Amino acid sequence: MKNLSVIIIASLAFSFLTGCQLQKRVKAVITGQPDLRLSAIAQYVQQDGSRYLTRQQYDIYASPKAMIVASYEPVGDIILTLQNAQADVFAGKPKRRFDKQIYDLITNPQIAQAILELQLVSMQGTKPTGAPTENETINFDGRLYELVYITDSMKLYKNKSTGMINLVISTTNNTGNLVFYGYNYQTIVQQKNLYASKIDIYSYPTSLDKKLIAQIEFFN
Numbered sequence: 001m002k003n004l005s006v007i008i009i010a011s012l013a014f015s016f017l018t019g020c021q022l023q024k025r026v027k028a029v030i031t032g033q034p035d036l037r038l039s040a041i042a043q044y045v046q047q048d049g050s051r052y053l054t055r056q057q058y059d060i061y062a063s064p065k066a067m068i069v070a071s072y073e074p075v076g077d078i079i080l081t082l083q084n085a086q087a088d089v090f091a092g093k094p095k096r097r098f099d100k101q102i103y104d105l106i107t108n109p110q111i112a113q114a115i116l117e118l119q120l121v122s123m124q125g126t127k128p129t130g131a132p133t134e135n136e137t138i139n140f141d142g143r144l145y146e147l148v149y150i151t152d153s154m155k156l157y158k159n160k161s162t163g164m165i166n167l168v169i170s171t172t173n174n175t176g177n178l179v180f181y182g183y184n185y186q187t188i189v190q191q192k193n194l195y196a197s198k199i200d201i202y203s204y205p206t207s208l209d210k211k212l213i214a215q216i217e218f219f220n
Contacts, residue, residue: 080109177203
């Protein structure tokens with residue numbers, strides 16, 4: 001098991017020099033290299049239907065299971081850390097007002113946990129634990145999926161036609177389920193492992209109603 005320690009250092013120093021940019025107030029110091037490092041362009045759907053685009057980086061660790069997500073925002077960097085299903089968010093003092101809905105999506109621990117599960121299950125030799133106690137089959141966009149794993153309040157489903165585990169449902173969202181669909185799988189550079197290069201995220205209050213709330217495109 002890889003020894004991983006995540007230390008968050010919050011800098012409290014302010015810069016009073018005219019014309020100088022504020023320094024980053026949060027740094028993540030990691031012992032060891034991530035098993036998978038992905039750059040990403042995330043699109044978050046706003047209330048009026050427009051999309052907010054942002055640049056992100058994902059550092060993913062298989063054992064112990066952990067992830068660091070850095071979002072590079074005009075208002076200042078936002079860092080989310082996730083380890084042992086516990087999430088923390090660190091951000092500098094906003095340089096200007098930031099949309100609360102977008103901030104909540106960027107820092108949503110359920111979204112981070114599901115992305116972590118979906119990417120880890122794609123990697124060779126990395127599988128979640130917690131076999132289901134009963135059979136469950138669902139229809140998602142005309143494709144049949146069967147429940148294969150339950151872990152950390154997430155349900156992971158396998159496409160019955162392809163055998164790919166590429167659907168995750170979070171059942172802990174207050175406003176209904178969140179559904180994560182991974183596709184366009186790519187080979188990790190210099191490895192034989194795969195990762196989902198796109199993940200669509202839906203709010204899914206009922207089986208007959210779903211709404212796209214975010215789409216993330218990953219690059220290795």
